[in-house]
Amino acid sequence: MKVDDLRDFVLDVTGGHCAYCGRQLQRADWHVDHIIPRKHGGTSKRTNIFPSCIRCNTKKQDMTPDELRHYLRWQTYHKLHTAAESVLELCNFLDCKTSEHLAQHALDAVNIVENAPITFYFERIEA
Numbered sequence: 001m002k003v004d005d006l007r008d009f010v011l012d013v014t015g016g017h018c019a020y021c022g023r024q025l026q027r028a029d030w031h032v033d034h035i036i037p038r039k040h041g042g043t044s045k046r047t048n049i050f051p052s053c054i055r056c057n058t059k060k061q062d063m064t065p066d067e068l069r070h071y072l073r074w075q076t077y078h079k080l081h082t083a084a085e086s087v088l089e090l091c092n093f094l095d096c097k098t099s100e101h102l103a104q105h106a107l108d109a110v111n112i113v114e115n116a117p118i119t120f121y122f123e124r125i126e127a
Helices: 003-013 054-060 065-091 096-115 121-126
Strands: 030-034 049-053
Touching (some): 049 054, 065 096
Antiparallel strands (some): 030 049
């Protein structure tokens, strides 16, 4: 199979969407990704290759989907937690009602990210 034919096949697997975030991909603006990386025993068989936007593939590197899921949750949790701490510090300078409201929303966001399932696009279309 020629490289262009393989890329067309891979892109068609998800209807032209990134296998992770689901973003619509442009013809030349994506990578062929090994869902299970070759480093972890993955193959280049058609069942293990999917299209990935450059952003997702750069984040994924050589992680498995479960490792990527864990990494995304950890990264987002820490960013939100840091933001929540900043909001709580700011609350010292706001009126009581506003500060309680902001603090609750900040903590709610942290809890949602900590407990929400992360499902990749390729998993949703397979279901």
